[in-house]
Amino acid sequence: MKCDDCVNLMETYLDGEATERESDQIQTHLATCSMCANKHEALTAENEMFARYDREVEVTPALWNGVAARIALEDRQAESKSKPGLGEWIAGWFAMPSFRFAAPTMALVLIALLIGLAYWRTKPQQPTHDNLIAHVDSPKPVTSSSPASTVKPSDQSITAPASAGTNTDSKEINSNVLAKYERPSRPNMVRSSDQSDVLPDTESNNGGTMEERDTASHLEQAQNLLLSFRNIKYSDTDEEVDVSYEKSESRRLLSENIMLRREAESSGKFPAKSVLGSLEPFLIDIANLPDKAKPTDVRQITDRVQRTEIVAELRSY
Amino acid sequence: MIFERYSRPVLSFIYDQIGDRDVAEELAQETFVRAYRSLKSLREETKLSTWLFGIAKNVARESIRSRVRDRHNVDLDDDQVLDLSDQSPVPVHQLLDKEFNQVVQRSLAKLDDDKRTVFTLKVLHQRSYEEIAEITGFSIPKLKTDLHRARAEMRQRVGRYIGTIGT
Numbered sequence: 001m002k003c004d005d006c007v008n009l010m011e012t013y014l015d016g017e018a019t020e021r022e023s024d025q026i027q028t029h030l031a032t033c034s035m036c037a038n039k040h041e042a043l044t045a046e047n048e049m050f051a052r053y054d055r056e057v058e059v060t061p062a063l064w065n066g067v068a069a070r071i072a073l074e075d076r077q078a079e080s081k082s083k084p085g086l087g088e089w090i091a092g093w094f095a096m097p098s099f100r101f102a103a104p105t106m107a108l109v110l111i112a113l114l115i116g117l118a119y120w121r122t123k124p125q126q127p128t129h130d131n132l133i134a135h136v137d138s139p140k141p142v143t144s145s146s147p148a149s150t151v152k153p154s155d156q157s158i159t160a161p162a163s164a165g166t167n168t169d170s171k172e173i174n175s176n177v178l179a180k181y182e183r184p185s186r187p188n189m190v191r192s193s194d195q196s197d198v199l200p201d202t203e204s205n206n207g208g209t210m211e212e213r214d215t216a217s218h219l220e221q222a223q224n225l226l227l228s229f230r231n232i233k234y235s236d237t238d239e240e241v242d243v244s245y246e247k248s249e250s251r252r253l254l255s256e257n258i259m260l261r262r263e264a265e266s267s268g269k270f271p272a273k274s275v276l277g278s279l280e281p282f283l284i285d286i287a288n289l290p291d292k293a294k295p296t297d298v299r300q301i302t303d304r305v306q307r308t309e310i311v312a313e314l315r316s317y
Numbered sequence: 318m319i320f321e322r323y324s325r326p327v328l329s330f331i332y333d334q335i336g337d338r339d340v341a342e343e344l345a346q347e348t349f350v351r352a353y354r355s356l357k358s359l360r361e362e363t364k365l366s367t368w369l370f371g372i373a374k375n376v377a378r379e380s381i382r383s384r385v386r387d388r389h390n391v392d393l394d395d396d397q398v399l400d401l402s403d404q405s406p407v408p409v410h411q412l413l414d415k416e417f418n419q420v421v422q423r424s425l426a427k428l429d430d431d432k433r434t435v436f437t438l439k440v441l442h443q444r445s446y447e448e449i450a451e452i453t454g455f456s457i458p459k460l461k462t463d464l465h466r467a468r469a470e471m472r473q474r475v476g477r478y479i480g481t482i483g484t
Contacts, residue, residue: 011465015439017446045479046472050440053421054414057332057341059324066346067320071353265339266384 001029006036014043069284073251215260215272216317218253222279223314225249229286230302230311240292250286257283275317278310320349323366326442327373333437334377336426344380348373364448371452374434381430417478424474432467435460440468 006029012018013026030037225246234241257280264272285301305311327348332341351372359368425433434453438444446457453460 011468012461015446042479046468046476047440049475049479050421050471052414052417053441054418055329055332055422056418057325057329057338059328060342063324063328063342063345064320066343067349067353070346070350074350074354262343 001025003029003033003036006030006033007039010036010040010043014040014047065284069254069288072288073254076251211260211263211267211269212272215264215276218256218260219275219279219314219317221249222253222257222283223311225253225286226282226305226311226314229298230305232298232302234295234298236295238295241295241298242291243286243289243293243298244291246286247289247291250283254280254283254287271317275313278308278313282310319352319365319369323369324349326366327369330370330437330442331373331377333422333425333441334374334430334433335380336422340380344376345373348376351376367444367448367451370438370442370444370448374452378430417475420475420478421471424471427474428467428470431455432463432470435463436467436471439464 006026009018009022009026013023018026030040228249229243229246232241232243232246257276261273261276261280264270264276282301282305285304289297289301324345328341328345331344331348332338335341335344348369352369355372359365425437428436431453435449435455438449438452439446444452446460449455449460450457455463
């Protein structure tokens with residue numbers, strides 16, 4: 001065997017992947033060639049060095065808990081999806097709308113609406129001299145004499161029902177509108193889609209990003225969930241407690257929480273990551289309860305909610 | 318139990334690809350959840366570990382694609398430890414294992430994805446060529462070429478530590 005052949009096969013040989021014949025040839029060559037023997041020694045030392053590489057990575061119990069929680073969650077979701085019977089399946093066919101032809105029409109209508117809205121919004125922002133005179137001469141003093149006359153049309157559409165002709169501050173009114181969405185009672189807890197209609201307008205004034213608004217909305221819902229869970233009425237003599245609502249809400253929030261936590265982490269928002277990380281175990285625990293939970297299990301979670309002051313942490317974020 | 322047996326190698330393999338402990342842990346979770354979901358697709362002739370490493374490789378690749386890697390690479394380029402122009406010997410007393418581990422991790426991050434996957438599977442996880450071909454979908458000649466080049470790159474960056482680690 002020539003040195004070139006030996007060197008070419010050396011790595012394969014050290015990887016234990018050379019054929020028996022190749023191995024024999026290499027061993028014979030190494031016994032007679034000091035240059036190739038040195039190369040062999042250097043590669044062996046290199047392999048030994050990499051064998052000492054220690055990543056210092058530990059398998060924590062949280063890893064398995066996360067896997068178990070996600071598997072349990074997916075199993076339940078799969079169960080609930082597979083439940084619909086034949087009747088519902090047939091009904092679904094009749095109820096299912098087809099947007100094949102309607103979609104272009106809807107798009108046109110939407111574009112027309114957007115253009116109309118844009119026109120409507122921009123028009124009053126350029127008042128003419130005539131318009132100003134008309135306001136002063138108007139027989140309705142409410143709009144001309146109050147500061148509300150400077151409010152943009154979009155704001156008026158919100159404030160009109162609440163103001164009823166008074167000089168109420170628009171911020172105050174906005175908070176009234178928001179108050180409708182805060183702390184809903186347990187059976188009527190409002191979902192994120194409802195809040196997102198209100199929150200972005202108020203938050204965007206504070207300069208928050210879409211991600212921050214999502215997180216804030218998510219944490220508010222989580223806070224409501226934990227309060228709702230904490231306020232479940234039951235006694236120690238009860239055999240089971242109905243937590244089906246909290247459970248389904250928790251499942252939804254859990255997947256949202258994981259997503260937001262990852263986003264916060266990747267964008268370096270560590271306070272958000274930290275608070276979402278503190279929240280996650282509670283969501284997992286509630287999501288994993290059976291629909292009819294034992295009072296002891298419920299109490300255990302409730303006690304942890306109290307002890308860790310997680311609600312206060314969410315509120316302070 | 319599959320998790321108990323393979324959690325460490327899978328987590329380590331993902332960490333080798335990603336270089337971030339927290340992200341590696343999340344991706345290891347994702348790997349086991351996907352494995353659970355697709356357990357039925359496991360063919361009898363496939364080794365369980367090969368199958369799991371295949372899933373882990375896909376999960377890690379997806380994550381790498383979705384992450385902004387530019388920032389990471391810029392950090393590495395600025396790293397003094399990896400200055401290749403500095404070929405002076407490193408004093409023995411400074412050769413701490415921790416430093417060595419860091420250098421290996423950073424050098425792995427500088428390899429391109431294919432080379433890193435092949436290198437970690439062969440050198441750090443002692444998988445056979447056949448297993449690596451099954452995990453990665455590469456032909457054996459390609460993986461041998463990638464492995465040879467990856468070794469050369471790693472040697473250039475970490476070679477100064479040969480014979481000094483663990484002594």
